Amino acid sequence: MTDQVTEREVGRSRARKEDARLVTGQTNWTDNISVNGLLHLAILRSPMAHARIDRVDVAPARERPGVVAAFSGRDLAEGLGSLPCAWPVTEDIVLPDHPPIAVDEVRYAGDPVAVVVARDRYAAADALEAVEVDYTPLPPVLDLEAALAEDAPLVHADKGTNRCYVWPLATGEDYASVRQRADVVLKRRYVQQRLIPNAMEPRAVVVTPLAASGEYTVYSATQIPHILRIMLSMVTGVPEHKLRVIAPDVGGGFGSKLQVYGEEALALAVAQRLGRPVKWTESRSEGYLATHHGRGMIQDIEIAATDEGKLLGLKVDLLADMGAYLMLVTPGIPILGAFMYPAIYKMDAYDFTCTGVFTTRTPTDAYRGAGRPEATYAIERIMDELAVELGLDPIELRRRNWIRHEEFPYTAVAGLTYDSGNYEAATDKALALFGYDALRSEQQKRNEHGDVVRLGIGVSTYTEMCGLAPSRVLRDLRYGAGGWEAASIRMLPTGKVEVVTGTSPHGQGHVTCWSQIASDVLGVPFEDVEVLHGDTKAAPQGMDTYGSRSLVVGGTAVHHAAQKVVEKARKVAAHLLEASEHDLEFTHGVFSVKGSPEARKTIQEIAFETFSSHDLPDGMEPTINAEHLVDPENFSYPHGTHLCAVEVDTETGRTTIRSYVCVDDVGRVINPMIVEGQVHGGVAQGIAQALYEEAVYDDEGNLVSGTMADYLVPSAADLPEFVTGRTETPATSNPLGAKGVGEAGTIASTPAVVNAIVDALRPLGVTEVAMPCTPQRVWEAIEQARSGKDGSA
Amino acid sequence: MIPPAFEYARPASVEEAVRTLADAGEDAKVLAGGQSLLPLLRLRLAFPELVVDIGRIPELRGIREDEGTLIIGAMTSHHDVIRDPRVRRHAGLLAAATATVADPAVRHRGTLGGSLAHADPAGDLPAVILALDATLIAEGPAGRRAIPAREFFVDYLQTALHPDELLVEVEIPTVDGWGFHYEKFHRVAQAWAVVGVAALVRRDNGHIAEARIGLTNMGSTPLRAAATEEALVGAAAPGAVQRAAEVAADGTHPSSDPSASPAYRAHLAQVLTKRAVLTAGGMG
Structure with missing residues (x-):
């Protein structure tokens, strides 16, 4: 007799099943994989942002010790297609060819130009120095506005323009007429600096060919094994059914591994040509050049309101830096943000335009939040500015405009229907945890005394769209695939359970959470559930992991698949117990006949009975395994209120976060500890983004912040203790009530910090500090404001 | 990151190390704790033919006292410097500044001598050693010679050491009774100092009798803020310290990087000097 579960798993802070393996190193990162005869790739990259390739001679590299082969772009061009862009956001988008390795022209510092294959990594790296390349420099294209000028040098000369696309959205009333009714119109420009994703594990790929059958196994540190399989098949011509993609344990992605990379295609192409297994692993500084970047936008935002602080309309004009090429979802990232500028506020008109611009920099693409942090930043910053303009407390201005809890479901001006939320509750809880009033009075005292160290308070009341995505909406947005997710449940003869998921975790804790969900529905112990993922052979269907979708879509699929198992098992139980299905109760994994509780069968017993199949109902398929695919009916809308108090040293410009409170509503929580971890990270x-990170380029287009010595990623030592709280308004669009939590903290926190800095310095005349708010920038802003007051500038 | 190929030697004594260096000429690099050299190798910014690992020479480790002088072996780790009671008592500035170096892992591997011989002006210890008026002892084929700290740092990553010389010891005159403070301004915990100020202050009857100010990352070498040192003599109140600090950046030529412009560094030098002196002098 197997143990049955009597306590609900969902809602428990279960320690993560994954962690014992991960933290003890008994795991399998891609770079750990070694097979007989493995060869190593090293890639020579362009040292220039933009140049014509006049000559590549790899012959000297072939003479180097340990080198097996070397290829130029031209050597590999035949048989390699263009890297895919799955999201051509407009009909007339400019879609340049994107060879996995440059042939005639390099378009960013880091663009691959040659590949060396050697018996070990050291020999490959050394031999790169023997490759000879002649370049003719071409003018770099770096500034987004200058790139759109008539006579601007072109990133893709054959396209005749650097303008990639123009994507408009006008909803609600006509913005221009609404603006005329306004008492106050504020216009601001915000700049989203480029960010470099820093997953703990760099990218790596191993390809093992099986010559006899023409099969290839691709191991890759990727978020998207399923999408990668399809796309690699298209790029390299290896038929999809001959291609198996495995994402072993993957050490973080943050969107940077939601990609089909040239190196993945090159590794497969080289393995094809040589018939030998190959490996490529990037170094951190190589990744800074060659792994896609995030953000990179200029945001012009205009808000129209009445004197009483009622919002009337919003106008947003974006210039979005695509970088040199369109990668998997590059053009769509700002479009994910397009719907989020109106945020939690009611207004009558919304007018949005995004212009995508090519530059000679590393391509941009998804980075944690992907479009939504940028939107939230702009609206939350300008809401604070509007509050100042109107003489209102920033919280009060938000209260006057947000959707009240009794108004849900609410169709916001941009067209999304928010199913649930309670902004009042989250804000009230955050204010209480923060001690808002006490901090405001301390702030006032410091200002009156003219203290060197000023106090500032920043507010961010955010929402986001998660659970990507309803497939029909994706169609309307011209995205190339659907947004469904798959799960199947295998009931093993011994009563243990395998959950197969199409999501592809890379640090999130899916194995733990999916076990909790399955355990509750099936009534089997948490420990008896294993979760299989990340291998197209083991989990053949899936849309992978990004956009806070895995729990909302993939977890829902697990829930439904488990319910199907129970319904199939019910038929077997009814047959064995000689009762009608309607007379059976199912509690904690046990079927029992109503009124005669001694007549019972556990679900594990049913699993074995089904395996033996000696006595199944007539005509029943001999399995209680089940599969379920979910296509979400709507997005989910996490929300919350983040409050940040900073101390700004006006002599040095240094910002220190004194306290940080966040109350997030991510719907029903499966595992509170995992949610807490996601919020912290x-x-x-x-x-x-607010304080430290920025991809800095020089005037020639070289990445200056090319190592972690210059690209500053904060550690725990630099961050405050986070005070976290939750409200729980279940999502109505999925049976779990879950909304997703992977991106919430990133989306909310940036404007809270910058709002606090500007709030601290406003008495000194500062109204804006560009991100990252480095000590130098803060000091310069203070100096400029001071000299302005003196009338000298 | 893959370093270029190099030969490797691990001498067992200073004598053997010096001989190895003399034989190798200009193409050898000494490996101490490896916290600066290994990143340079991996980024392919250094291409030595020979790496001479001095990590297994016991005589290079350890701390002793000799008549008003503290003598620290070049291969003594930051960790050992920080926790040594003699360093804390007689050269508290060194202990305090060393505790700000990077993170615990680096402090366990990195060494005082390695940090000084690397001569990175953004490193914390060169400016501290300069403020302490230390003497650096080098050993070469012809024996030992003493190099005053003021003459040791020649240019960016360049010292007065000859290619066949090894830094073996650092002699620090004790500064018992002096107030001290190292004011380090860095953007994240493990980052190099944007600017750092090492202050030693001797007070007499409530007035500053003598001050020594070392500046981190204000030029191609660590520097002394000579004008401020002079102006501080006789200062008794914070206002006088502030005025003296206003000339802290005089004669410096700080570099530019994504964290700071030269003008901002000059400004920081003034603010941090004021703060370091006020704290060191107990006047804050």
Whole structure:
């Protein structure tokens, strides 16, 4: 007799099943994989942002010790297609060819130009120095506005323009007429600096060919094994059914591994040509050049309101830096943000335009939040500015405009229907945890005394769209695939359970959470559930992991698949117990006949009876295994209120976060500890954008912040203790009530920090500090404001 | 990151190390704790033919006292410097500044001598050693010679050491009774100092009798803020310290990087000097 579960698993802070393996090193990162005869790739990259390739001679590299082969771009061009862009956001988008390795022209510093294959990594790296390349420099294209000028040098000369696309959205009333009714119109420009994702594990790929059958196994540190399989098949011509993609344990991604990379295609192409297994692993500084970047936008935002602080309309014009090429979802990232600028506020008109711009920099693409942090930053910053303009407390201005809890479901001006939320509750809880009034009075005292160290308070009341995505909406947005997710449940003869998921975790804790969900529905112990993922052979269907979708879509699929198992098992139980299905109760994994509780069968017993199949109902398929695919009916809308108090040293410009409170509503929580971890990491990443991180380029287009010595990623030592709280308004669009939590902290925190800095310095005349708010920038802003007051500037 | 190929030697004594260096000429690099050299190798910014690992020479480790002088072996780790009671008592500035170096892992591997011989002006210890008026002892084929700290740091990553010389010891005159403080301004915990100020202050009857100010990352070498040192003599109140600190950046030529412009560094030097002196002098 197997143990049955009597306590609900969902809602428990279960320690993560994954961690014992991960933290003791008994795991299998891609770079750990070794097979007989493995060869190593090293890639020579362009040292220039933009140049014509006049000559590549790899012959000298072939002479180097340990080198097996060397290829130029031209050597590999035949048989390699263009890297895919799955999201051509407009009909007339400019879609340049994107060879996995440059042939005639390099378009960013880091663009691959040659590949060396050697018996070990050292020999490969050394031999790169023997490759001879002649370049003719071409003008770099770096500034987004200058790139759109008539006579601007072109990133893709054959396209005749650097303008990639123009994507408009006008909803609600006509913005221009609404603006005329306004008492106050504020216009601001915000700049989203480029960020470099820093997953703990760099990218790596191993390809093993099986010559006899023409099969290839691709191991890759990727978020998207399923999408990668399809796309690699298209790029390399290896038929899809001959291609198996495995994402072993993957050490973080943050969107940077939601990609089909040239190196993955090159590794497969080289393995094809040589018939030998190959490996490529990037170094951190190589990744800074060659792994896609995030953000990179200029945001012009205009808000129209009445004197009483009622919002009337919002106008947003974006210039979005695509970088040199369109990668998997590059053009769509700002479009994910398009719907989020109106945020939690009611208004009558919304007018949005995004212009995508090519530059000679590393391509951009998804980075934690992907479009939504940028939107949230702009609206939350300008809401604070509007509050100042109107003489209102920033919280009060938000209260006057947000959707009240009794108004849900609410169709916001941009067209999304928010199913649930309670902004009042989250804000009230955050204010209480923060001690808002006491901090405001301390702030006032410091200002009156003219203290060197000023106090500032920043507010961010955010929402986001998660659970990507309803497939029909994706169709309307011209995205190339659907947004469904798959799960199947295998009831093993001994009563243990395998959950197969199409999501592809890379640090999130899916194995633990999916076990909790399955355990509750099936009534089997948490420990008896294993979760299989990340291998197209083991989990053949899936849309992978990004956009806070895995729990909302993939977890829902697990829930439904488990319910199907129970319904199939019910038929077997009814047959064995000689009762009608309607007379059976199912509690904690036990079927029992109503009124005669001694007549019972556990679900594990049913699993064995089904395996033996000696006595199944007539005509029943001999399995209680089940599969379920979910296509979400709506997005989910996590929300919350983040409050940040900073101390700004006006002599040095240094910002220190004194306290940080966040109350997030991510719907029903499966595992509170995992949610807490996601919030901590997310907030840290958002603070990093506000204070520390920036991809800095020089005038020639070289990445200056090319190592972690210059690209500053904060650690725990640099961050405050986070005070976290939750409200729980279940999502109505999925049976779990879950909304997703992977990106919430990142989306919310950046404007809370910058709002606090500007709030601290406003008495000195500062109204804006560009991100990252480095000590130098803060000091310069203070100096400029001071000299302005003196009338000298 | 893959370093370029190099030969490797691990001498067992200073004598053998010096001989190895003399034989190798200009193409050898000494490996101490490896916290600076290994990143340079991996980024392919250094291409030595020979790496001479001095990690297994016991005589290079350890701390002793000799008549008003503290003598620290070049291969003594930061960790050992920080926790040594003699360093804390007689050269508290060194202990305090060393505790700000990077993170615990680096402090266990990195060494005082390695940090000084690397001569990175953004490193914390060169400016501290300069403020302490230390003497660096080098050993070469012709024997030992003493190099005053003021003459040791020649240019960016360049010292007065000859290619066949090894830094073996650091002699620090004790500064018992002096107030001290190292004011380090860095953007994240493990990052190098944007600017750092090492202050030693001797007070007499409530007035500053003598001050020594070392500046981190204000030029191609660590520097002394000579004008401020002079102006501080006789200062008794914070206002006088502030005025003296206003000339802290005089004669410096700080570099530019994504964290700071030269003008901002000059400003920081003034603010941090004021703060370091006020704290060191107990006047804050």
